Amino acid sequence: MRAATVRRSALAASVASLVLLVTACGGSSDESDSADKATGSSKSSASASAGAEQAPVKALTAAELEKAALVQGDVADLKIEKAAGDDIVEPEAVTVDKAACLPFAQALFAAAQGKPVASTSRSVESEAKTTGADATSDDAAASVTGGDHTELTLSSYEGTGAADVLAAVRTAATACASGFSVTVSGDAQKISGITEEKVTGGEEQAAWTMAVEQEGMKVPFDLAVVRQGSTVSTFTTLNVTAFMGKKVKLTQPQPVIDAQVKKLG
Numbered sequence: 399m400r401a402a403t404v405r406r407s408a409l410a411a412s413v414a415s416l417v418l419l420v421t422a423c424g425g426s427s428d429e430s431d432s433a434d435k436a437t438g439s440s441k442s443s444a445s446a447s448a449g450a451e452q453a454p455v456k457a458l459t460a461a462e463l464e465k466a467a468l469v470q471g472d473v474a475d476l477k478i479e480k481a482a483g484d485d486i487v488e489p490e491a492v493t494v495d496k497a498a499c500l501p502f503a504q505a506l507f508a509a510a511q512g513k514p515v516a517s518t519s520r521s522v523e524s525e526a527k528t529t530g531a532d533a534t535s536d537d538a539a540a541s542v543t544g545g546d547h548t549e550l551t552l553s554s555y556e557g558t559g560a561a562d563v564l565a566a567v568r569t570a571a572t573a574c575a576s577g578f579s580v581t582v583s584g585d586a587q588k589i590s591g592i593t594e595e596k597v598t599g600g601e602e603q604a605a606w607t608m609a610v611e612q613e614g615m616k617v618p619f620d621l622a623v624v625r626q627g628s629t630v631s632t633f634t635t636l637n638v639t640a641f642m643g644k645k646v647k648l649t650q651p652q653p654v655i656d657a658q659v660k661k662l663g
Contacts, residue, residue: 455628458554460516463629466661467518467552473625473657478559481508483520491583499578499589501563505632506589506621507582507606511563514553522548522654533636548651548660549634560630562612564602567623597650599626599659600631605650610636617641624655626662632656633660 458466470478487509494503501511510517524545555563577590588611597605605622620635633655637646 457515497575501566506548
């Protein structure tokens with residue numbers, strides 16, 4: 399079973415199918431972050447609008463974006479692979495029951511948004527554990543899935559496109575905080591409990607935690623969206639052992655974010 403298939407299934411396929419697969423095989427600174435918490439969503443909207451008014455910047459070409467994207471060895475103890483083919487969710491494959499939620503849903507499922515000049519994706523996971531005769535089922539799952547997974551998508555935009563995308567995701571997160579339904583490549587899921595978190599890096603950034611529910615099972619997901627120049631990077635993180643009933647506490651993949659922002663300059 400290809401690890402990439404498990405990763406993409408964890409994001410887009412049904413929870414039941416994923417379990418079978420596994421068992422078979424903020425603002426632009428700390429100051430603005432504090433202000434956002436103090437004044438609520440109106441401040442977040444104002445911050446996003448301010449970002450959208452920045453001077454236009456040149457978009458990275460496809461070749462430049464590939465050069466700037468993370469590769470194996472850029473982050474210690476993590477396995478980094480380029481996503482391709484069925485591992486990539488196309489924007490049109492994501493539909494929602496509330497139109498206002500679409501930007502957030504596309505970001506969550508690592509689909510490029512708006513009209514990017516170029517996009518590329520990476521799958522990032524902790525190195526698989528070595529398991530022996532006495533390994534538990536959780537250890538076996540971790541050896542297949544690599545524990546925490548982060549789906550990373552980079553998209554470059556002309557003009558203020560990158561700032562506009564981040565603003566749209568912020569607005570959608572606020573409008574859809576109570577939850578919404580999403581279908582990804584035919585698989586229906588429910589997003590609930592969207593709560594803003596703190597994350598650092600880039601010229602603009604925002605992050606949230608939430609639950610993805612299907613067939614009565616709720617699994618925690620983290621999402622971070624970071625703008626550096628003309629490029630938006632989205633980081634969706636989950637732990638597949640949660641699909642097996644294990645309680646997990648996710649944290650934003652800050653080392654991955656820091657490494658990606660550094661390469662983008």
